[in-house]
Amino acid sequence: MKLSATLRGAAMVSLAVAITAAAAGCADSGNSDISSPDAPAAAGVGGDQAAMKPITLKVEINSSGKDFENTEVYDEIKRVTGVTMDLQAYDEQKFKVELAGGNLPDIIQVPNKNIKALIEGNNIIPLDALIKTNGPEVAQPVLAPSLDYIRRYWSDDSNKLYMIPVQIGAGGFGFDQQTGLNVRWDYYKELGYPSIQSIDDMVNVIAEMVKRHPETEDGKKTYGVSIWNDWATWGVRSLGLVTGNLPFNPFTGQLVNDYTDPNQSAIWDTARFLYLAQQKGILDPDAFTAKYNDVVAKASQGTLLSSMATWPFAEINAQLLKQGKDEGYVTIPLDWGFTNIGGVTTGGWSDRAWAITRNCKDPARAMDLINFLVSEQGSRLIASGIQGEHWEYVDGKPVMKPETVALAAAGGDRWKRTGIGMFANQQGFADHFLMSDGGIVNLFETPEMYEAKANSLYEDYDNYYGVTYPAEAYKRYVEQGKVKTLDQIPQDILNAMPPKPDDIIRIQTKLDELLVKGMPIVVLGSPNETDFEANEQKLIQQLKDAGADSYFSWFKQAFEETKAKMGKG
Numbered sequence: 001m002k003l004s005a006t007l008r009g010a011a012m013v014s015l016a017v018a019i020t021a022a023a024a025g026c027a028d029s030g031n032s033d034i035s036s037p038d039a040p041a042a043a044g045v046g047g048d049q050a051a052m053k054p055i056t057l058k059v060e061i062n063s064s065g066k067d068f069e070n071t072e073v074y075d076e077i078k079r080v081t082g083v084t085m086d087l088q089a090y091d092e093q094k095f096k097v098e099l100a101g102g103n104l105p106d107i108i109q110v111p112n113k114n115i116k117a118l119i120e121g122n123n124i125i126p127l128d129a130l131i132k133t134n135g136p137e138v139a140q141p142v143l144a145p146s147l148d149y150i151r152r153y154w155s156d157d158s159n160k161l162y163m164i165p166v167q168i169g170a171g172g173f174g175f176d177q178q179t180g181l182n183v184r185w186d187y188y189k190e191l192g193y194p195s196i197q198s199i200d201d202m203v204n205v206i207a208e209m210v211k212r213h214p215e216t217e218d219g220k221k222t223y224g225v226s227i228w229n230d231w232a233t234w235g236v237r238s239l240g241l242v243t244g245n246l247p248f249n250p251f252t253g254q255l256v257n258d259y260t261d262p263n264q265s266a267i268w269d270t271a272r273f274l275y276l277a278q279q280k281g282i283l284d285p286d287a288f289t290a291k292y293n294d295v296v297a298k299a300s301q302g303t304l305l306s307s308m309a310t311w312p313f314a315e316i317n318a319q320l321l322k323q324g325k326d327e328g329y330v331t332i333p334l335d336w337g338f339t340n341i342g343g344v345t346t347g348g349w350s351d352r353a354w355a356i357t358r359n360c361k362d363p364a365r366a367m368d369l370i371n372f373l374v375s376e377q378g379s380r381l382i383a384s385g386i387q388g389e390h391w392e393y394v395d396g397k398p399v400m401k402p403e404t405v406a407l408a409a410a411g412g413d414r415w416k417r418t419g420i421g422m423f424a425n426q427q428g429f430a431d432h433f434l435m436s437d438g439g440i441v442n443l444f445e446t447p448e449m450y451e452a453k454a455n456s457l458y459e460d461y462d463n464y465y466g467v468t469y470p471a472e473a474y475k476r477y478v479e480q481g482k483v484k485t486l487d488q489i490p491q492d493i494l495n496a497m498p499p500k501p502d503d504i505i506r507i508q509t510k511l512d513e514l515l516v517k518g519m520p521i522v523v524l525g526s527p528n529e530t531d532f533e534a535n536e537q538k539l540i541q542q543l544k545d546a547g548a549d550s551y552f553s554w555f556k557q558a559f560e561e562t563k564a565k566m567g568k569g
Contacts, residue, residue, distance in 0.1 A: 052082035055365050058105030059085045060095075062352045063425050071419025076386050077378070083369040092232070099123070106360040107370065109426070110163055111351040112154065116499035119156040124355040125363060126160040134367035137375035137428075138164055149347040153496035163355045164370050165348030169430030171486065172342060174442075175450050176458075176470040178310045179241045179340045180331040185461060187213060187305070189326060193464065196334055199239065199273050206306045207280040216302040224282030224305045225274065226298065230291040233512055236519050238308040239273050240266025244338025247555070250488035255559060257552040259511055259543045262536060267515065274523045275532050288520045299329075317457070318411030325456030333465065333473040335482045341474075343486030350495045352425055374428025376435045382427040383442035385420045391443050398439035405452045408444065490568070497555075497562045504554045507547035514542050 066087050068074050078084050088105065098104045110118065118124045131138050138147075146165045154163055181202055187209040188194075194205050206224035215221055227235030237258075240246050245264050249256050258265035277283040284304065286294065292312075298304040299312035307313065313329035320327040347353070354374070356366045372378040380398075384391050390404040407415045416422075421442075429435075431442035440446070444453060450469040454462070458470055465473040477483040500508065518539040526532035540548075 052365070052368075054082055054084065055362060056084040056086055057107055057361070057366055057369065058088065059369075060088050060090055060105045060108040061426060062090050062109040062111065065089060065422075067416075068419055068422045071417060071422060072389070073381060073385060073419030073423065076381055077369075077372065080381075081369050081372050083365060085369070091230075102359065104357050104359065106357060106362075107366050108355050108357060109166075109352045110355045112495065113500065113505075115154050115162075116156045118355070119158065119162060122358055124162050125358055125360075126162060127164065127356065127367070128161050130356070130363055130367040131161070134364045135164075135371045137371050137378075138367075143168065143374075143428075146347055149492075149496070150353065154347065154353070156499065163353035164374055164428075166352050166354065166374060166426055166428055167345075167349040167430045168428060169433035169441075170342075170344045171430060172432055173471040173475045174431060174445050175453055176310065177331045177333070177339060177341065177474045179308060180474070181242060181334060182307045182310050182313060182329050182331050184209065184305060184328070185330045185457060186324065186327045188332065189460075189464075196332065197336060199243070199269060200276060202242075203273065203276040203280060203282075206277070207282050209305050210280075210282045213305070220301060220303050222303050222305055223284040223298075224280070225277035226284035226287045226290055226295055226304055226307075227270075227274070228290050228292040228295045229288065229516075233267075233515060236270050236515060237266040239269035240338070241308050241340045242334065242337050243269045244484050245269050246338075246489070248489055248494065250338060250484035250486075253488070255552075255556050257548065259515070259548040259552070260540050262540065268536065271519060271522050271536065272532075274519075275526060278523055283523075288523075314411065318415075321411070321455060321457055326460040328457040330457070330461055330470065331474070333477060335477045338484045339474050339478065341485050342478075343489060343491050345491045345495060347492070347495055349425070350491075354426075373426055376429065376441070379427040379429040379433070379441045380435065380443075382423045383421060383431055384444065385418055390418060390420065393437075396438075398437055398443055400443045400449055400452075402452070405444075405449065409453055409455045490563070493559065493563050493566060493568060496566060497558045500554070504551060507551045510546045511543055511548055511551060514539070514546055518542065 066089070069085070069087055074085070086105075090109070090111070095104075104123070108124070110124070127135070143165070146168050147161055150163050150165060151159050151161050155161070181196070183206065188205070190212065191205065191208055194201070194208075196202055196205060203225075210222055210224045213222055227238060229235045240258075243266065244250050245256065245258065245266050245268075247256055247258050248254075249264055252264075256264045258267050262268040274283060274287065282305075284290065284298065290298075295304065295307070296312045296315070299307065300315045302316060304312070307329075310329065310331060317328040320329075354370045356363050356370070360366050373382070380387075384398075384400065385404060387393075387398075389401075391398055391400045393399075404418070404420075407418065408420070424431075427441070429441050431440065431445050433441045435441060443449065447468075454469070461470055461473075462468060467473045467476065474483065478485055522532065522535040522539055526535050
């Protein structure tokens with residue numbers, strides 16, 4: 001899945017303090033660069049790597065699931081590199097256990113909050129020597145500014161290169177906008193396309209959908225709203241993807257203490273959204289315990305009628321499309337607030353840069369794999385599939401094969417089996433990056449493919465909004481100045497901020513613990529608006545007592561100092 005949202009690495013640094021999850025390396029000793037003279041010489045991308053002795057490396061990724069291992073794109077990565085990736089998704093508690101036991105995987109994607117600890121603990125290794133021997137694609141001039149940025153700002157002041165970036169290039173709208181208010185299009189249409197201008201309107205529209213469709217066809221009760229709770233504090237901040245009330249407010253251009261300012265906070269926007277849903281009787285009773293896969297299961301069963309992202313509805317959309325031309329879940333383009341798209345990050349997406357751990361069984365082969373994943377060829381494979389099978393050259397131009405486009409439009413298990421797009425958060429270049437063959441990385445992201453990818457659901461949606469592809473509806477509001485995007489967020493500054501000192505980390509940990517424990521009380525324990533406001537203020541006071549103001553003071557000072565250091569003051 002592609003985390004434009006929330007969780008889009010650098011894109012989501014604007015939710016800086018809490019949405020990101022952590023990952024790490026492994027323990028050993030020594031600080032010098034590691035070279036591997038006994039390792040096989042690097043074979044360039046697409047070269048003789050398939051003839052290398054097969055090796056399995058444990059790879060911890062910030063997102064994407066282990067089901068990627070059962071795909072054609074995964075098999076092709078294995079064929080080209082000779083490396084079998086034993087994938088594991090990041091889990092903070094598991095990571096702590098692995099770190100304590102010195103049992104971390106070979107390769108990791110590094111959440112920025114752990115950079116200082118990883119480097120000081122010798123848990124990840126410097127990579128410059130390995131790039132010389134096994135990273136010809138990483139050494140290409142186009143990546144030089146990104147590597148320099150990482151050396152300067154993501155090295156614990158060592159000026160060494162510990163990480164390789166992903167998703168280099170400007171972000172932009174694709175075919176559809178994946179984050180935002182996602183609901184059943186046919187139900188929204190049934191209500192007469194009601195105007196949505198506030199959180200209250202959002203809840204009222206969803207509640208009316210539940211009222212009209214209280215059960216699934218097989219008799220299961222439907223709910224309008226849920227969240228998932230295994231992506232750090234993603235769930236309790238998710239309304240920031242619509243309202244834009246992030247730690248850096250794109251409307252005011254100012255930092256905001258989102259723990260304590262209820263009028264400018266994704267946290268308190270989300271609290272109100274969930275509270276109103278509870279008052280309407282449409283809040284999933286498992287909302288505060290559900291994990292992402294639980295939400296996907298509910299969505300796939302048809303028992304969940306909204307989400308802040310399209311991802312949970314991928315499976316059911318394929319099934320619904322078979323039942324009616326306008327049935328399925330889409331993102332409603334709201335003509336106010338914020339949409340999580342756009343922006344440029346020099347160092348690529350934060351929290352997803354590749355690193356090799358100190359206990360990696362074969363650093364040279366690990367670099368071979370990373371070198372391929374971040375290359376033009378690897379990026380194209382991840383985003384567009386296998387040359388000759390999923391796409392081909394026609395008159396010298398790379399284009400998707402018609403049968404691949406048909407698979408994408410139909411969705412379902414056969415499309416999932418391709419693996420196209422499932423590893424997008426790990427590719428080196430962004431979808432719209434112009435490659436040396438004259439085509440972009442993601443061959444689906446062209447006007448021709450937008451037209452070919454359209455199905456009856458999208459056509460119905462497009463006809464209503466008067467657009468040629470779904471994301472154009474939101475893009476139009478952005479161009480009209482009605483909606484803000486990541487273009488208004490200073491991501492390079494936020495990404496370059498120094499690591500938090502231990503006392504600030506302890507404060508943040510306590511704040512997030514209070515938040516996760518206190519949010520259910522605010523939402524579920526408030527029978528009316530008066531009680532909601534009282535419980536809200538009570539939790540805010542607890543957060544202040546735990547050091548929320550001190551945390552924000554550090555954050556603001558670090559931001560201003562970094563801004564000045566970068567010459568942007």
